[in-house]
Amino acid sequence: MSRRDREKEFKKKYIAEAAYRLFASSSYEAVTVEDIAREAEFGKGTLYQFFESKDDLLAYILEEGLDRICSEIASECSAAVDPREALNRLITLQYGFHKDFVHLFLAFKRNTDDLPNPDIAARVRLMLDRKAALSEQVLERGIRERVIIPADVQKLARATDCIVKGFVISGVEIDGAIDDPNKDLELIRMVLSNGILMNTGGDKSGGTADRQ
């Protein structure tokens, strides 16, 4: 990769970060391209040399975020000695991730839905699959080590993801009601621990979910 390309990549990331910062406190539509340019200390037109469109920039941010969270899951979860701890970390990571990105994913959906670009969305979807695969690995290990109920991993992964996302969305929906991440995480853990973690003594076969 030439110096040129490197520089370009660097700037691209720089702009994406600036945009991300802005999106954190306002909605996607409330942030104008000009705002982003200003925050990134670039001219408005310059942005279009790095991104085809505002939506493309959004997709890039999403990809970057997904890439980062994937790395984190890969490293932090596999580093845990206890599969329970691995799950714990997975949840914490996901919570943070969704907190930062749900808005943007929804905005992305909003704009990609009916409209143009055939493949921008595909790239994002690909990364999402990767993240799902990683989550499944964590769960699989839990199952192998008899800590998690032996149900369909994909379902378990989906469930975990959805639950976390649900708490995040809720803390955002109408007034946010100063939701405390730690309390949320504790609640999630409680639900999950008695929900998908193997219950040493008791009857855990209540669910109708297709266990393997």
Added chain:
Amino acid sequence: MSRRDREKEFKKKYIAEAAYRLFASSSYEAVTVEDIAREAEFGKGTLYQFFESKDDLLAYILEEGLDRICSEIASECSAAVDPREALNRLITLQYGFHKDFVHLFLAFKRNTDDLPNPDIAARVRLMLDRKAALSEQVLERGIRERVIIPADVQKLARATDCIVKGFVISGVEIDGAIDDPNKDLELIRMVLSNGILMNTGGDKSGGTADRQ
């Protein structure tokens, strides 16, 4: 209520339904007031005799939806003989509700956030509180009848709500995928049944959540 008022109310609902139909397939911002007018077979200006603004229309739709779901929860859940069944119905109702309205709630948030009208939002929030209270009743009954773990009802209610919402959001987020409501509900039930339902034999005291 005079015939006039009745008619007015009827039309108001009619317009709201037309708008709702449109919002179901596109995002709030993608649907123009003109689209709504056309769908409702009214002139654009006519809408403004029923709603102060596009946002007001949105608030109305939200209120109506909340009102309906509250009634449904009240009637269907209390009609259940088994508290487990009551919870089941609660979840099913909430799932349907969130499926229909998350988008709109988020759009509402987006538009009300920093901006104007002081009290339109208040009305919606009030209804949300009512819904929460009703959910808590269902859970309280479950606790009384020793079917649900004796934890803080508010937390349990929040958890249930969040989980359901999470599944809904997820089925919507990027590609809507093939989310089958029934599979989702089953999964939710599984998670919850082993999560907040009292576990007859086994150790259910694993969670750190403050039980009463």
Added chain:
Amino acid sequence: MSRRDREKEFKKKYIAEAAYRLFASSSYEAVTVEDIAREAEFGKGTLYQFFESKDDLLAYILEEGLDRICSEIASECSAAVDPREALNRLITLQYGFHKDFVHLFLAFKRNTDDLPNPDIAARVRLMLDRKAALSEQVLERGIRERVIIPADVQKLARATDCIVKGFVISGVEIDGAIDDPNKDLELIRMVLSNGILMNTGGDKSGGTADRQ
């Protein structure tokens, strides 16, 4: 005139008065037809049975105002024993009149200028001529009785009118600056007394105006 016609005329005036009241505190364009209807305690559509258009209503108000001021000039000024007093009264009447109507005249101009109706304006113009004629009579008497300089009455009338109007407009222009009508009138009188009133002793032939 039948009872019907009488009633119609009465209502017409009633509406016009309501409108006038509203125009007094807001600009012509800021007052909607609906506002007027409400103030007049009639339905919006009803107004259109009395007036062809909002502009027509305006014209009517103007005519009525002109009619009243003409009567007043005719009665009050001719009743004055002293021609100086007659002029005084003329000025006072005009001041009040312009205060009440300049806005409306200007609004009328704005709307009639480039636009339609061929004859609505004509009616108003006619009344304006009548008022001018009456003013000229007052001045003519002054000239005859050697109290006013023997200049062209039309010019004198125009001058008087303009001067009064100027003070009124000024008191309205940007902030009105709580202009006191009495102070204005005194100032006007001062200007006029030394300007168009015969100056008993001194040299009054300074002006280049074509005296008769």
Added chain:
Amino acid sequence: MSRRDREKEFKKKYIAEAAYRLFASSSYEAVTVEDIAREAEFGKGTLYQFFESKDDLLAYILEEGLDRICSEIASECSAAVDPREALNRLITLQYGFHKDFVHLFLAFKRNTDDLPNPDIAARVRLMLDRKAALSEQVLERGIRERVIIPADVQKLARATDCIVKGFVISGVEIDGAIDDPNKDLELIRMVLSNGILMNTGGDKSGGTADRQ
């Protein structure tokens, strides 16, 4: 001032002039932003890079006009050897100014009256005060040199201003008639010459105005 700023300033003025041209033949409200853009040979959106709103553009035009007339009064009136001539020039200048701007001032009032922007109006008012101060200087000189009656300058200034404005407004009110500026000016001069100019021989103390 950089070239950029200069160009920007130039274009701003260019647009303002285009708008002014349009306002001269139609009312403020009859001219749309799009009309102005077309006249200025710019896109509609471009205007908003120079002016916050249509009202802001109006304020700018007013300020520019006031600035110009202030300069002209300052230079032309003080250049006159004779105080009578100075007054003459003042009147002529004011006449032209009001002819060009009364409409706009009134439109400005209409729009600023009850509504928003706290300080746009303030700027205009400031300039108006400056113009008033300059007029007073001219009159003061006349008083010092015993050519103008020794009355309160502020009143005299107001009177002069009002009178001129009255003639202008009148020539505009309903049909614009055939108002010949020269005839108007001559009439104004006649009125004033015998009104506020010192009358060498005769009795000039008729007025009740508070002379100093």
Added chain:
DNA sequence: GATGAATGAGCCTTCATTCAT
């Protein structure tokens, strides 16, 4: 490569006027 001036489609909203009841 970087810029920001220029663009114009498109949005929400207002309001004089019409017309079926």
Added chain:
DNA sequence: GATGAATGAAGGCTCATTCAT
């Protein structure tokens, strides 16, 4: 005669995107 629901043209303004410099 009286009404007010319905209308839709028109207005001001925003903002993603382009392009000449």
